[in-house]
Amino acid sequence: MGILKHYSGGLTREQFLFYEIRLVASLICENNSRDEIYNRIMQENLFQYPTERMIRSMTNICFKRIDSLASQMLMEHLANASTAVAKQINLYAIMRENGIVYDFMTDVIGEKMRTQQMDFSHKDINSFFDTLQEYYPAAADWSESTRAKLRQVLTRFLVECEYLDNVRSQALKPVFLFPELEEGIRQLSDETALCAFNCFC
Incomplete structure (x- = not known):
């Protein structure tokens, strides 16, 4: 669910x-x-x-x-x-509270982990924003400064959790899903989120 x-x-x-x-x-x-x-x-x-x-x-x-x-x-x-x-x-709490982060982490980061295409750049986030407009119309009204700020925030989240070495890095690192979080995600029947943490089983 x-x-x-x-x-x-x-x-x-x-x-x-x-x-x-x-x-x-x-x-x-x-x-x-x-x-x-x-x-x-x-x-x-x-x-x-x-x-x-x-x-x-x-x-x-x-x-x-x-x-x-x-x-x-x-x-x-x-x-x-x-x-x-x-x-x-x-x-994960941020993902559950804000669909933008949930979809970014599952649709962009999870897909890169699944396919092992570990390159990463602003293009990936911009492409995600363009897709987001299809089901979140308010995204179409974001100014370029808002998009830039959101890019910065999403990138910083990746650095905080060691998906990226720093905000200028263009290569994702494989992450390890800690058992404590995996157990919580499965208890919540939120298996869709697992790919965001490089878990596909």
């Missing part, structure tokens, strides 16, 4: 937010309410953000991503597992 995809170009403002989501997941695991989490993050300035509005906005994004996982197990791994495992789970 797939997931109901939510498409949003608002991804340009969100970034990977690894430190932030790991902290929020940890606070949830300590049985804090959402109001308690907001208050603690603001009062102790845990995110080191300059404004209360930014803190609330980024905390809300973390909640949305954690909610999209729909898995207590994955949330606990996000809070407590090694950095590499937690980063991969965070990428």
Whole structure:
């Protein structure tokens, strides 16, 4: 069973937010309410953000991503597992929360992993954006600056999870799907997502 995809170009403002989501997941695991989490993050300035509005906005994004996982197990791994495992789970949370990332990771990156065509460039992302317009019409209205920002964000996600050595790299590296995430994906019956992590069995 797939997931109901939510498409949003608002991804340009969100970034990977690894430190932030790991902290929020940890606070949830300590049985804090959402109001308690907001208050603690603001009062102790845990995110080191300059404004209360930014803190609330980024905390809300973390909640949305954690909610999209729909898995207590994955949330606990996000809070407590090694950095590499937690980063991969965070990428999956972003995929589930935003259909643009889900489709990019499965249709572009997953296909490259499947065919072992490991070259990568802005052309791949631009071609994906062109295809995206067919079922997400709002993508046709993106300015070139929005497309550039989205390219930057998607590329940075790949660097964070070691698909790319750096933002200028033009060769994808094969990734290893950590068992913790594979178990969570299969429990959610979201096998379509496995190809994004170089898993085809």
